[in-house]
Amino acid sequence: xxxxxxxxxxxxxxxxxxxxxxxxxxxxxxxxxxxxxxxxxxxxxxxxxxxxxxxxxxxxxxxxxxxxxxxxxxxxxxxxxxxxxxxxxxxxxxxxxxxxxxxxxxxxxxxxxxxxxxxxxxxxxxxxxxxxxxxxxxxxxxxxxxxxxxx
Numbered sequence: 001x002x003x004x005x006x007x008x009x010x011x012x013x014x015x016x017x018x019x020x021x022x023x024x025x026x027x028x029x030x031x032x033x034x035x036x037x038x039x040x041x042x043x044x045x046x047x048x049x050x051x052x053x054x055x056x057x058x059x060x061x062x063x064x065x066x067x068x069x070x071x072x073x074x075x076x077x078x079x080x081x082x083x084x085x086x087x088x089x090x091x092x093x094x095x096x097x098x099x100x101x102x103x104x105x106x107x108x109x110x111x112x113x114x115x116x117x118x119x120x121x122x123x124x125x126x127x128x129x130x131x132x133x134x135x136x137x138x139x140x141x142x143x144x145x146x147x148x149x150x151x
């Protein structure tokens with residue numbers, strides 16, 4: 001007998017919600033020739049100043065092999081700079097270049113404006129509640145959650 005899962009497919013809904021949300025921002029990124037992954041990196045560096053690639057992988061949800069290629073391309077077009085860490089030749093620190101900072105100053109106001117339009121369409125309370133709920137789901141990785149016993 002086939003089992004029918006009773007819960008809605010939450011990961012799939014989250015992916016659809018992400019895609020719906022990004023459809024409002026992609027035109028801005030496309031206009032400036034920035035990919036979604038590059039934007040996540042630019043935004044993380046803007047918020048944190050400088051980071052190591054492994055930190056960027058975690059923050060931006062990009063795999064390490066993909067991150068290496070993206071950072072190389074971003075460095076080639078002078079959006080970021082990478083500097084070695086004194087005393088440890090294996091590690092590098094990534095930060096925005098002047099060009100990357102200028103690009104953010106052009107894109108940032110448009111992103112903020114688009115967020116304000118989305119907030120107007122949904123309502124401020126929904127935005128506030130959404131951030132709170134998402135933070136709780138993200139925090140699940142730090143909380144003990146019982147796991148099913150596997151057969």
